Amino acid sequence: MLLDIAANSISSLKEPWWKFIYDFSVLTEAIDKSLKGSMSPFWVTVTEMVIIGIVFLLFYAVIGLFLVYAERKVCAFIQNRLGPNRIGPYGIFQTIADLVKLLFKELIPIKNADNFLFNLAPYIVIIVNFMTIAAIPFGAGMLAIDFNIGIFYIMAVSSMSVVGVLLAGWSSNSKYSLIGAMRSGAQIVSYELSVGLALVTIVILAGSMQLSVIVESQRDGWFIFKGHISAVIAFVIYLIAGTAETNRGPFDLAEAESELTAGYHTEYSGIRFAFFYLAEYINMFVIASIAATLFLGGWMPFHVGNWEGFNRIMDFIPPIVWYFGKTFFVIWIMMLYKWTFPRLRIDQLLTLEWKYLLPINLVNVLIMALLVLMGWHF
């Protein structure tokens, strides 16, 4: 039956099949149409949800594994090492081997731990992560849900990951975990403000919270160029605050290795530990892709005013390539400074947020409002 549906959907394509790399809705609409031909509307929705769920699960695992590999290569490059190079060409299967190892590892039971919460915590972190990915536009017509309050949704969902971290720290019945979780709580709650305000700056410029509209309105120039001074400040603040929110260096206080061994996931082992580890990388991916979407135009190619020929060449590169190119560029920057800077102390971290980033951000929002009001943006 599945083959029938596939054959139907290919035959019902209006345009050549390879067009979907430029506009993914060509493919999704064809599948939708052929499904509707053979099922009741309820089952169509269910089937589509299942397909999207499976695709996202696969995507989640692949991108997580790839990012772990990429980070190990980048940090090896910075540290005069080779990095993983044993399994597969250039060690590309190293992370898969690691995953298999973690899957087979024993889940060590913790004495006096709150077992229900202890088991629940990694899943909360993973689920929250999963929910954020749903709203991100990966390409033209390539997003699962197109909320009219997309940014608001992402903000709301991503700030829930602190619950998982706090639960992990609390239920482990370990002082190191507790200190790590409390640090992480203070950190994420504080930096959520800066992330929010940096996004608000762009929302003012875009005039919409819908991610597809935001990307569409960057057709004639990315927001980081359109909003010039204000957008650049917002971008830098977003990168700093976003890194802090993912608990990555130099803000990795929650898992400060030299102080707290591994912070909130000290007591976790096997696949539960892998979940936390994976979640950190997916979190980084989400932060980077929001940065790419809001500031660097998402999947939108690089266009310059009225250079028709240049714009056409840029359009020739598929949107999905643009999207991943930009996202990985932001991730690369985040990796570079993770492996260069020492770690901050908790009071310095909070000072940075409340005394510097937040006031700058508030002023920046006003400047942006002024720019938009006076029409001084491009």
Place this chain on the structure above:
Amino acid sequence: MEEQVKNPIVDEQEEYFINMGPQHPSTHGVLRLVVSLKGEIVKNVEPHIGYIHRGIEKMCESITYPQIIHLTDRMDYLSAHMNNEVVCLAVEKALEVEIPDRIKVIRTIMSELSRIQSHQLFWASYGMDMGGQTCFFYGLRDREMILDIFEETTGGRMIVSYNCPGGLMYDIHPNFQKRVKDFIKYFRKVLPEYDAILTGNVIFRERSLGIGTLSLEDAISFGVTGPSGRASGFSCDVRKHEPYSAYDRVKFNEVLYTEGDTYHRYLARVEEMRESMNIIDQLIDNIPEGPYAVKMKPVIKVPEGEYFQRVETARGELGMFLISDGNKNPYRVKFRSPNFSNLGVLNQITKDFKIADLVAIAGSLDFVIPDIDR
């Protein structure tokens, strides 16, 4: 066991305690710190030592003098060469042996190389304590070159056992001078990189300036020596005040600061690497000709009496107190190890700082745990 875990100083209402160590990434070995915390603020630190106590001083009483150097190697394994030197100097002083210049110069060069590699490892692990993991690889990359030089000449990389009473175990390798010169040339170029990645970093300065200040009075009364003491203004360089080997014929500065905080303890070590390179520069081109060891009796018997000798290791002043009853093995040996005294000051200077500062301060005192326990 229960009484041991219970800490009487903890105020049960407000404070809790955690065990840092014996297995903990930032204690650099099997040191156990019982830390009383109020939130994140350190109220009391109680070091528990003895996890790697091997009774080196007692073992010395049952073995001969040339054998002792193989034990002192294992005390402060990062300045193994200097540890051996203190034994050799003590025995030579007791026997009143005249040591040729060649031996003195080679010993000095090897000591300074050991000092550089020890400070390189300090720099590497200190960066790691602060969260900058890249430092660790940079430090170890350059340290490897010194270890290669050691390996070529002595056969050992870290535990060199190169000194022996009356001279050296073997002559230097023909490549020795060239490789040392190459290394100095290379390291002078690389040292600014160290400053760029850590010393000048704004986060690093914020985290270390004014943290864990050790006053001059405390440094003297606790006997904090080495770069840690000199950062507080305690002029305690044995190489300057009581020159041994070839230190009386070289010009070098004693690195002294008055601030005494974590940052200056760090800076003192980085500057000492520069001074050590200056010392090697002055000696490497004119190593005198001569024998590499004085002919000693097959069985060394130290005349009856009490002897004391001290040297400057990478961590401070190492003293050896030796009582001999005229036999082939010592009657009693006592080492005054720099790390033991330096550890004593930890509680004094970490009070009311954060737990992250405790790691930074402990890192800046540069402990080698086997030297504390012996």
